[in-house]
Amino acid sequence: MIGSSRYWREVPQRYRYEAAKCTKCGKIFFPPRLVCNGCRSREFETVTLAQEGVLETFTVIRVAPTGFGDETPYAVGIIKLDDGVRITSQVVDCDVEKLNIGDRLRLEFRKVQEDGESGVICYGYKFVPAN
């Protein structure tokens, strides 16, 4: 069961990639946080993440958790975005055997999970080859 209230609270991050940028030292946090770990400031402005980046590392999931069984094998990677922010995401529309560290990726809006056949559908970001 997917908590639809938690999913709903995260909509600004999942749908619009809204991050918090420290107005004092410029550090960007995704997801947003209350206190900057760089300068202890509590003042942030909302910024949108860069939507392209480079694959820094990844793993291939062959035995998936419940709800993702149809997608195996699939890749989950850490992507360093062009604004310097690192983000963990599924990487799709690619042959996992041919995926390489350093590959250029871009963000797309996709279905992330659904709560069975009758439950809520959760949307969010995934990454695809940029070419």
Place this chain on the structure above:
Amino acid sequence: MDSGIIGYGAYVPRHRIKVEQIARVWGADAPSYKRGLMLREKSVPTPDQDTITMSVEASRHAIRRAGIDAQKIGAIYIGSESHPYAVKPSGTTVAEAIGATPDIHCADFEFACKAGSEGMFVAMSLVEANQMEYALGIGADTSQGAPGDALEYSASAGAAAFVFGKEKRIAECEHTYSFMTDTPDFWRREYQFYPRHAGRFTGEPAYFKHVLSCAKKIMERSGTTAKDFRWAVFHQPNGKFPMRAAKKLGFEKEQVEQGWLSPTLGNTYSGSSPMGLSAILDVASPGDRILMVSYGSGAGSDGFIWKATDRIKEVQGLAPQTREQLENDPIYIDYGTYAKFRGKIRKLAN
């Protein structure tokens, strides 16, 4: 009219299946399907793509070309026959994702393959009536044909989105006209997974009657003939029908080829003629006149006459072009993968 298109965008999924793959499974003759329907392959959505995800991508492309703040969009209308929920709008998710909430009017439209052009018509009409500065109309579908049915060779996935406004138009709307009658050529009842159609009846009294009548009347009312248009795009249930309609109306191949996507895209239903229009806008020059006629079973056609402005050249390169998405790096899949992607295999939940 004072209103028109200020931004446009399309989205084509990367996966494809060839006609041969489908024909092989059902013991059908691939060459005769390819010849008869003029189809070679079609787009296939992955399990994580649906009308909402494709609408978001197409809308982001359209907004980038329009160069506007999404907060100023006053309405969003998505036409589709494959809205992911039976009850819960697609439009609110798309509006939230593009950053257009909460000052916005949303509605999901349905009318077989015509839902996209009716969303465009209503969005543009509200701008024309000064109800809002900008409005977004989208046609998107991930349609399914029953396994082995003729529709399985064509039913595909894609989306196109258009931002309407009065300032900074890239295409003016010169005329609109719609033609409707009650015609039971294609339908799907509640709780049925696959649609049904009336076989050969879907041709003459359905598609051709409505598309040709709509095209003839809008040209008559605007005092134009086929020669006055640089481009034309008609609904594309397969490769053959739009080409035959074009010929009957006096259009040459050069006028329809650019927007004729179905041979390698398939029938994207509500996305069909809107995506064809997007491919035309990708290459249109200032002053080019474009005829667009959609078709939806049940039945009706929406006609539009667009005229590209000087601004068209400035926006063409601002987002991925339609044919570029259609032609670059497709991923071909076999029928087994296709059946899994489209949920055609009965299995235990995992």
